[in-house]
Amino acid sequence: MSDSLSTGLLHTGDGQFYKKFSNYASVPESFPIFLTSVFAFDDVPSVDAIYEHEAEGYIYSRIRHPNADAAAEILAEADGGEDALVFSSGMSAIIISILSFVQAGDHIVSSPVLYGGVHDYLSKELKRFGVDVTFVDFLRGDVEKALRPNTKLIYTETLSNPLLEVPDIRKIADVAHRHGLKFLIDNTFATPVVVRPLELGADLVLYSATKYLGGHSDIVGGAVVGSHEVIEAVRPKLVLYGAVPGPLEGWLLARSLRTLELRLTRHSENALRVARFLEGHPKVEKVYYPGLESSPDHERAKAQFRGGLYGGMLSFNLRGGEREASTVISSLKKIKYVPSLAGTATTLSYAAKTSHRFYSPEERERAGITMGQLRLSIGLEDPDDIIADLNGALEKI
Ligand SMILES: Cc1ncc(COP(=O)(O)O)c(C=O)c1O
Incomplete structure (x- = not known):
């Protein structure tokens, strides 16, 4: 007996589309767009195995999805990082990264010349959550003197917006690590083609992918690159706050990174x-x-x-x-x-x-x-x- 029309419409080809390629002599040259919010399983152990890191696979696209991973993999390679994450905007990448390393009662040291949205976040919004920020001119001031016992991270940009000032990345990284702090740096204006801050000691490199990484004024996105350890400290917050880019944005970002x-x-x-x-x-x-x-x-x-x-x-x-x-x-x-x-x-x-x-x-x-x-x-x-x-x-x- 054949299925009803509605059941046939709903189930024909179930999960077979990508499985087919394993039997074909060819695969798509361009990575496909996985326009799916969730993935389907045949049994309980298959899901358990992914949650327990015993098998690779996808469960739910807010947790991770192939198009976000494809873009992240290319960017991690470009920046010389062990891993990367992509986000729905540069602001979400920056804010979620900061929130991964501070809590109420902590303190941040930042340069004062920053993208305005980030400056707003640091100078106003974070206060509401009991996090203090001291702004120091990284070129003419003394970063180390601004540190407090509760300082958790140092934040700046590789090329400041809009004055294109260039900090001494290695020097700031040394200060951060002497005091056990994380050093986060926004590399949006420069990109890994111009400078690779991880090689100079930064712990996490942040991007508005809306800018050069996307490069064609057609997506809003963000990204961060770092060691496995640092990325794994940020990933749970990305999943929790749900700032994942859609599959199309992930696809466009991966496409743009090629050039x-x-x-x-x-x-x-x-x-x-x-x-x-x-x-x-x-x-x-x-x-x-x-x-x-x-x-x-x-x-x-x-x-x-x-x-x-x-x-x-x-x-x-x-x-x-x-x-x-x-x-x-x-x-x-x-x-x-x-x-x-x-x-x-x-x-x-x-x-x-x-x-x-x-x-x-x-x-x-x-x-x-x-x-x-x-x-x-x-x-x-x-x-x-x-x-x-x-x-x-x-x-x-
Ligand atoms: C240097 C820099 N960082 C971060 C951002 C924020 O990124 P988005 O607009 O993708 O949220 C911008 C936006 O202009 C920027 O110029």
């Missing part, structure tokens, strides 16, 4: 060309790009960064303020005003009005963020065309 080195090399080469152009322009007061020999960060960057690449991000101060910045933004023809970064095309952002909008005026001043300051995410175009567009807009001031 990361190619993209970052071109982003970096173009950015150096544009930085040199802006440095010589009479309407520009100052350029922030560690690839410039004139940058106070150049020697530190050169000593730590890989292969003479300094990334695709740069900022510059116009001679002027908000009016001049607005004129440049509305006079650009190809370069769009986009409050994010790291897509394939060159875009421009205005930190004081977007990413750092919620810094108080004093915090902005302390961080060196001004109303005449613009941030460029240099794309993959012919650099002469980027320069021509910028030159035309600067002439309108």
Whole structure:
């Protein structure tokens, strides 16, 4: 007797699709998208074996799923880490990682120039949970002096947003480890193509995968890379808070990671060309790009960064303020005003009005963020065309 139509519709092909490939002479060249929230089992011991780490397999996609794992595996390799995790956003990656190492009564030391959302989290939100944060200028201040008996971690960025400052990663790692602390570093702007912080002593490298790792302005995601031990300290919190990316985002991230080195090399080469152009322009007061020999960060960057690449991000101060910045933004023809970064095309952002909008005026001043300051995410175009567009807009001031 055949099944009813509804039962047939529901059960035909049950679990056979991927099993088929084990008998075929070919497998899909592109890793498939596993658009499933859960996995099916024939018996109880099969699930037990996965929970008990006696067998490999998937149970429920919030716990882990193949497309998240595929992206994590590529990223761990790129960063020289033992393992990685991918998240639904950069913020969830950062917050869940921090929460994995602190609890009420603990203390964090952080640099003050950070992506605005993270600065908000550290300076305001964490207070609600009884965690104190001290902000220290990692270049001009003394990190060690800011430590307290209850300090649990040190936090900074490899290339700060938006001023592209470069900390001495090894020095901070040494301080952290002398005091038994974890050192977490956001490598979003640089990526492992430019610097691999684990090799310099960081414990956990964090990413907004929305930026270069994704690289095409089409996903929101996050990631962290570290040793097995550190990743296993974070994984339970990722599962608990449920910040897993969907299978499509995982797939897109894995796809994009394949071209990361190619993209970052071109982003970096173009950015150096544009930085040199802006440095010589009479309407520009100052350029922030560690690839410039004139940058106070150049020697530190050169000593730590890989292969003479300094990334695709740069900022510059116009001679002027908000009016001049607005004129440049509305006079650009190809370069769009986009409050994010790291897509394939060159875009421009205005930190004081977007990413750092919620810094108080004093915090902005302390961080060196001004109303005449613009941030460029240099794309993959012919650099002469980027320069021509910028030159035309600067002439309108
Ligand atoms: C350096 C840096 N870290 C973290 C984030 C947060 O990432 P997401 O927007 O993916 O949550 C951003 C976002 O702009 C960023 O620039």
